[in-house]
Amino acid sequence: MRNQARQRPTLEVSSLLKEEDVAHRFRSLSVWRKAGQRAPHKPLLCLLAISELFTENQRLVPFDKIQNPLRRLLTEFGPPRKVCHPEYPFWALQSEKGIWEVRSALSTLRPGNGYPSRRALLSSKAQGGFQEDVYNELRQNDELRAKVIDTLLQSHFPETLHEDILLSLGLVIPSGMQRSNNRDPEFREMVLSAYEYRCAVCGFNVRIGHVPIALEAAHIKWHQAAGPDIRENGLALCSLHHKLFDRGAFTINQAGCVLISEKAYGSEGFVENLGRFHKKPLLKPNRDSYMPKVDYTKWHTEQVFLAPARE
Ligand SMILES: [Zn+2]
Secondary structure, three states: OHHHHHHHHHHHHHHHHHHHHHHHHHHOOOOOOHHHOOOOHHHHHHHHHHHHHHHHOOOOEEHHHHHHHHHHHHHHHOOOOOOOOOHHHHHHHHHOOOOEEEEOOOOOOOOOOOOOOHHHHHHOOOEEEEOHHHHHHHHHOHHHHHHHHHHHHHHHOOHHHHHHHHHHHOOOOOOOOOOOOOOOHHHHHHHHHHOOOOOOOOOOOOEEOOEEOOEEEEEOOOHHHOOOOOHHHEEEEEHHHHHHHHOOOEEEOOOOEEEEEOOOOOOOOHHHHOHHHOOOEOOOOOOHHHOOOHHHHHHHHHHOOOOOEOO
16 A cells, blocks of 8 residues: 555656656757748648547558648648648658657668658658657647647747647647637737727727727737737737738738738628738838838748739
């Protein structure tokens, strides 16, 4: 009896340490941000692999099975690129400490030998998956799994995209879970007051009492891409325009006008809510010095906007 009592806390401590160790590996996931380029490929692969944990019921999944869903995710939530390479994150995630492994029959396919082609991964029947301890922890520990999903979302994507990413993967974060929050209330207040509590695109402003409703402070260059919390990197946007902006349906050109993507279209409500603002100037903030800075709008146009713009 005495032995058991003594053992239990030790076991609990060691499992907490293990949990923290696994969570830490995902927190320190490095992403390639050369010259401010977005590279959410590794976090998207991690999220996809977490969503596969239960459906596949196997730790290592053939590249052949992962490539198409990964390509879809990269196209939908990655930066706009002409060609999409699911083989890059599949291979590169191995270099992160203690997260991922790739196994293949081909002896030349080894970490450090450079990137293999998609064809080499397919012909060698390469398989990839979480390392064994990570896989077991994530499968057994619901709380840890939710924490890792939250970390991956908060560190790499603005909040307006979280629900869409979760939905497209069939993942859920338990509703009672305390989510981390990197919103800065000061930034919100600074930006909303600079635009006098109106959406900079459509002018929307509705208050209940003194509280503005469905009006948000958007980062032009995302907080996750090290965009600063200053007025020149902010826009007051209604919830609808905030989401459309973060999804790349429109951007802001150097003259401060709205440009709408050719890839965004629709019927009911499209013209009223979006189409009619094409090439129209944004509402001006109450000081010229608060105008969006070109450094940030340029980043948005290159890294988020779904080019090309409409005619
Ligand atoms: Zn609006």
